[in-house]
Amino acid sequence: MNIMVLLVVDAQSLITTAELYQFDVFVENVSKIIKESRAKKMEVIYIRHDDGPGSGLTKGDMGFEVYDKFKPEPDEKIFDKQFNSAFKGTGLLKYLQEKNEQNIIIVGLQTDYCIDATIKCGFEHGFHMIVPAYTNSTFDNEFMSAERSYQYYNETMWKDRYAECITLEETLHRIGAH
Numbered sequence: 586m587n588i589m590v591l592l593v594v595d596a597q598s599l600i601t602t603a604e605l606y607q608f609d610v611f612v613e614n615v616s617k618i619i620k621e622s623r624a625k626k627m628e629v630i631y632i633r634h635d636d637g638p639g640s641g642l643t644k645g646d647m648g649f650e651v652y653d654k655f656k657p658e659p660d661e662k663i664f665d666k667q668f669n670s671a672f673k674g675t676g677l678l679k680y681l682q683e684k685n686e687q688n689i690i691i692v693g694l695q696t697d698y699c700i701d702a703t704i705k706c707g708f709e710h711g712f713h714m715i716v717p718a719y720t721n722s723t724f725d726n727e728f729m730s731a732e733r734s735y736q737y738y739n740e741t742m743w744k745d746r747y748a749e750c751i752t753l754e755e756t757l758h759r760i761g762a763h
Contacts, residue, residue: 599648
């Protein structure tokens, strides 16, 4: 049996907004994966980014909390971070290693920042990183549109290098077989 966990990264109220690339698809797909993971008793772990006081993204700020449609259950783990990688200084790595986790399905924000860093660091720590289609998103930046960023990372940078990039349907199938 595959040992697998769902990692929901930085899907926080302040940045989970309609300006994200494919916002409606992103919300629908992440909601489906969370629901199926819970139904199959697969662990769902949340990561929140803390940018510090005055940023709107720090403990105590409404924007810091997980987006309403993805809210964690009371018994689900939450790790807070201050760096792009969910593994740096959070205790996540030790937690996953102690549980002998091997496969991480990763969803959340932002494609070109914390998702990218977490995928690459997870790969370097020996995890099999799984990226379901249209379950990560980002905003336009000064160099690329959000769509181009999404395509670059999901279709070129991670695929067959750092992660297995698969369809939503394949992901749901694997969770069901979990």
